[in-house]
Amino acid sequence: MSAHLLLDVADVSKRFGGVRALDSVGLQVPHGAIVGLIGPNGAGKTTFFNVITGLYPADSGIFLFDGVSYFPESVSQVTKAGLARTFQNIRLFGEMSVLENVMVGCHCRSKAGLLGAIFRFPATRREEQQIQEKSLALLAYVGLSDYKDMQARNLSYGHQRRLEIARALATEPKLLALDEPAAGMNATEKLELRELLLRIRADGKTILLIEHDVSLVMGICDHLTVLDYGKVIASGKPSDVREHPEVIKAYLGQGAV
Amino acid sequence: MLRKLVKNHPIHNAYLGLGVIALVVLPWLVGVGGGNYWVRVLDFALLYIVLALGLNVVVGFAGLLDLGYIAFYALGAYSYALLASPHLPNHFEVIASAFPQGMHFSPWMVAIFSIILAALFGIVLGLPTLQLRGDYLAIVTLGFGEIIRIFMNNLDRPLNLTNGPKGITAIDPLQVFGITFTKPLDLGIIQIPGLYLVFYLFLILAVLVTIVCLHLQNSRIGRAWVAIREDEIAAKAMGINTRNMKLLAFAIGASFAGVAGVLFSAFQGFVSPESFTLWESIVVLAMVVLGGIGHIPGVILGAIVLAVFPEVLRGVAEPVQKMLFGHVIVDVEVIRQLIYGLALILIMLYRPGGIWQKRGDQ
Amino acid sequence: MSALLRVEDLRVAYGGINAVKGIDLHVNQGELVALIGANGAGKSSSLKAIAGLLTPTSGVIQFANQQTNGQPAYELARLGLGLVPEGRGVFKRMTILENLQMGAFLKSDAKAIDRKLEEVFYYFSRLKERLSQLAGTLSGGEQQMVAMGRAMMAEPKLLLLDEPSMGLSPIMVETIFDVVRNLSKNGMTILLVEQNARLALQMADRAYVMESGLITLTGPGSELLQDPRVRTAYLGE
Amino acid sequence: KSGDKAATVPADGIEVKIGHVAPLTGPIAHLGKDNENGARLALEEINKAGLTIDGKKVVLTLVPEDDAEDPKTATQVAQKLVDAKVVGVVGHLNSGTSIPASKIYSDAGITQVSPSSTNPDYTKQGFKTTYRLVATDAQQGPALGNYVANTLKAKTVAIIDDSTQYGKGLADEFEKTVKAAGLKVVTREASNNKATDFKAILTKVKGSKPDVIMYGGMDATGGPLAKQATELGIKAKIVGGDGMCTEKLIELAGEAVVNVTCSEAGKALSKMAQGADFQKRYKERFNSDVQIYAPFTYDAVYVLVDAMKRANSTDPAKILLAMPDTKMNGLIGNIAFDSKGDMKEGVITLYDFKDKKKTVLDVINM
Amino acid sequence: MDIFLQQIINGLVLGSIYALIALGYTMVYGVLGIINFAHGEVLMIGAMVSLSLLRLILGLTSGLPGWLTLLIVLPVAMAVCAGLSYWIERIAYRPLRNAPRLAPLISAIGMSILLQTVAMLIWSRNPMTYPQLLPSTPIELGSTGATITGKEIVIILVALAVMCGLLFLVEKTKLGRAMRATAEQTQIASLMGVNPNRVISITFMLGGALAGLAGVMIASNYGNVHFYMGFIPGLKAFTAAVLGGIGNLQGAMLGGLLLGLIESLGAGYIGELTGGVFGSNYQDIFAFLVLILVLVLRPTGLLGEKVSDRA
């Protein structure tokens, strides 16, 4: 079963004082899929991301990534293993340029060490060259080429979101976990984002997506898991989930299109 | 900047040549125009450049506020003082018999030793402070600096390791390739005074350190540091091992200070804990911030300004008063302090990002 | 009807970057006006300039019959201008209750404040459950509720909303828009910046479309909904 | 104001510069200024009286510098004085600055007379240029120690120092002496020279019930220390060195001063033939009281001028050559140097403060 | 046993002094997030001003009881320090509000040098005695042998009272809320109608007044003043504030008391604890080691908030 699963977690719990942010949550992400994680505000989606990426220690949980069991303790290890994420409250390196932000993303896939940095061996220089080219390509990929020399903190909100995606892609993840990438985008921009996500998938990546935009989620996700008050209340194909009464009640609302 | 200069380009080569010539004749110009005093001031300014660049790696690049930086300088200084002075043989039979000629380790060996020692201490300081942020880190590093100084001050008993507050005297002068830096070097046609020789030696060190810093800044490691400074969580999410990177910053900054300390102690011939007070750490930090934190040319400028400026005041406070009022109305040193304090404030007010900050950082 | 807010030839620049390049707009007393546009069009910059958080490079801003450009935000707040900023801007280290109390900073009538609090809880019952939780630990959506609630506490004459639906679940989006609609119905004047252009246009009396720092289209909301340029650029059709 | 009254150099005369270095900023700036004042007073007197060397009228000028108690700054100002062609230097105040600077003076062949550096190492470096006018810690410590052992007949002592060169150095020497005399050092404590609160240390000292407490440190800390000792109900006698042996101590220690006995590494101002007169002139000129070492800097200038006269030259090298033969009856007493540059006839004076007046208890000739 | 008790008392008194300074420090830090390095110097100026005033009063009449003189002098010193603080903020910090984080640190250091020098000009370089205004005869505590003086009791009480007053102000009043809001997000606070400049000025004046209070307390406790007297207590208080969790008022109090206790117990017992290898000369090391240990275990100080750093 788990052979074709990229991410397979079960029984993840996390509490903050009295708040049970996650209560025995399980989630599977097959290779090459786009899986959506949805749910009302405060349901625990971001917390789930924080836990699987090692930012918050889990109270309990079983974690398998690409068939290997892991315990998410160190964020950087998780990233190296191939799970990259973006942040709901954008966390760019504000003082750095847009290009540099992406170059930082290349950190874990490059290896120049201290001596390399100091002595600039030919190999180091070649690597730097590659990092730069790769980063420029990624900026073009998300449509930010024009802004490459701008300081990241000066970008508008929507552009910052794209930059986060580019930066995450630079870590060459197998699984890209996106926390509300469409927030702050208008419908047309969302369409572009949708294209981008599909392209990313087509390029062989798997995506785990937190998103409140129903049409986007329903449109591109192969599978949805719905959280409410830290519990999974529904899970399945988008078409099934959207009919689920509890989901409608807690999340979609009657007026949902 | 330098990197570009080094690239093979006729104009750049010309600039480089001019720069080298300017630096080579600088002590002569200064020495003839202002006397050896100014050459000595420059010598110290060069040491401060090394210190400030080292601290810049920690504070400027990695964003770790370090108020105990001078401790590493002290480690270097004491290493040389102990390994190249009669102090230990005088107080320990064993050592005296092991070194019948006295202890005279070469500055180079001690420098290498100090780099390693200081780097290790940098890591030792770094390890417990990894989760600390901002001012919490500042106070812990401050404590570390004081701890080292207090040890230097008190390790004269039960065993007399450091001679306590009395300090260590009779430290061997700098000696490289048979050139002793306290004596003029006779080249036949020309005699180079010792202080000038020191200038050249310190200059070489400062240039090397500058190049290392420039290279680090534009590297994968330099970027990782800045990323940590900007947002540590996001940096981790980029796969950066923030722990190792922070430790590396501490270690590198410390090692610069270690080398500088060795040279300082050899140059001065005397070390005592008084040279390594919190105030010295603050001065070096002020150099970094005042010059332009994170910006190498700025930091160099900051070090020069703060090393030279007080000495300029020393010279002008009296004549200027005499010119203005006909006689001295306020003591020179008071004026000097007043202006120094005021200058720190004013420079920050008019150039909050430093005298010479990065482009686009205004 | 007189214009409560009138903006003429407003320009905003950051260093060398011109973010807003001379826009004219007005909001009449009691109106709900939407401002839509792509990422980076300059919407937030315009709102910040109007609210006094940014000093415009040139132009005239008139609010409540006063010329207000260049006046600091706290003066404008006294005049009755409220802004729910992009990214919420809750006071993370203060409790929900304290955040709401901050909203009523300029009020001193304890009873009126309590009444207002109840009104806020009526719309956002979730907040009532967690009165003493630090706002920094709330989820994104919850924080948006705090920000809205906080602005409501001040009973502003003109409320500027910068993307209030951002990051909200569909059900919450409905709630928020209900609140906006209600506030508007009860006479509050609102200028709404929104990425959810469809909803915004449906609700708005009038709307402006902003592109690269300029206003390129204006008209009644329903009209703009039909405009093919709007449909392709903002409604994803 | 210490305004500048430098006499103008007459056409037929020459200007001769004498350097003075002490910390004029920082925590012990008051001592530094005191030193400078002493030197200035001497210089002005000499100029007023008129000085003729080798047939030329000589006008002395003082080149005062601030070393801020910092060894590195000390070497810079030393270099500056050398460049300025001073014929001799009075200073520095601290051993920690005198020592690094001495190398530079030595290289330049300029005489250095420190009024107050008491670290024995200062004159042990093998330089021909280093002189001092005070007894070393190695002399003062034993004097105090012997007093405690022989006169006070104490059996147990507690020792506290201020972690400085001076305080600790003195305390160490004291400790050696009393131990050799068979006394028991019940506890050895250290504070620092910027401390204000000594209660914890004193409480511990109180617990070890010493007959005598020895403090190695300055009056600025010694005063409060004595005061707090009284507040804790400590009755033991407190003895200290020259650093706290000041008139100021009476003020700083308040009532507690009657408990203090201290030594000065030279003659007492009151025992100096000209002491009272000096104090008066000093007060007139600078409108402040003598702190500690002003008489020593005062004499240091005279020592240099004396050498100048004997050499009949203002050439630093010649002055230096004349230094070893110094034999002078100065304000502080008889001044003559041994081969290292230390005072031959060190005098240590002991004081106490009965009735809150600094009174001489004993004079010990070394 | 009496010794131990005495050391505890010593520690509490010293700690209260640290706490008193740390409270002012921490409050200013709480609002602006800057280390006001000049705080110690404001304290010194407070002590100096009060000394000048005391000399004046004592010159006019000598019949007033000490506590009354103190009550006359104290408000003046506090007012002067409040005013001084106000101007320090206006001149050295306000223009740097949006500057890089370390810029105000440097201008604060400049300010500290400046104030010291000015004090040196006005009040000379000499240490001066400060009249004894409060009873300093030791009071025996029962039969324990431990003693405490009247002035020490006053100091402990004043520190406690100040903390309670500040806590009430910051936690329970509208001004306090405005202070916290400004501290967190100045711009947003101004959207609520808070005039950030005013709030910051008020905070600084309060901090200055507290420094003045601390200055007078220290001066009358130790009985002497010096232009350099502010630097070390300032540093210690900063350490105390960090130990307790900087920005947190109870933390400042706790940190101050703790630091005082650590220092006094350190000075008293390191020797015994280490079998005589180390002594009171290592008391600062001891204090810093405790500090480091505490911060390793609790990176934001004893009572510092857990940073609500959500990703």
Ligand SMILES: Nc1ncnc2c1ncn2[C@@H]1O[C@H](COP(=O)(O)OP(=O)(O)OP(=O)(O)O)[C@@H](O)[C@H]1O
């Ligand atoms: N660091 C924290 N401390 C305390 N409580 C927290 C913390 N992080 C999250 N919570 C609580 O956990 C719950 C889940 O929060 P989470 O951010 O995961 O929600 P979410 O599903 O991402 O919501 P949204 O869609 O609004 O972003 C919330 O009630 C929140 O208050």
Ligand SMILES: Nc1ncnc2c1ncn2[C@@H]1O[C@H](COP(=O)(O)OP(=O)(O)OP(=O)(O)O)[C@@H](O)[C@H]1O
């Ligand atoms: N602080 C700043 N410094 C420099 N440039 C800025 C700054 N803030 C915004 N900008 C630039 O100004 C332009 C307008 O930005 P603004 O935030 O007003 O856009 P917006 O319409 O609100 O976009 P979004 O829908 O993405 O929030 C953008 O190009 C942005 O990069």
Ligand SMILES: CC(C)C[C@H](N)C(=O)O
């Ligand atoms: C003024 C004194 C503290 C100087 C001291 N005697 C020294 O040798 O340094």
Ligand SMILES: [Mg+2]
């Ligand atoms: Mg979330």
Ligand SMILES: [Mg+2]
């Ligand atoms: Mg916006």
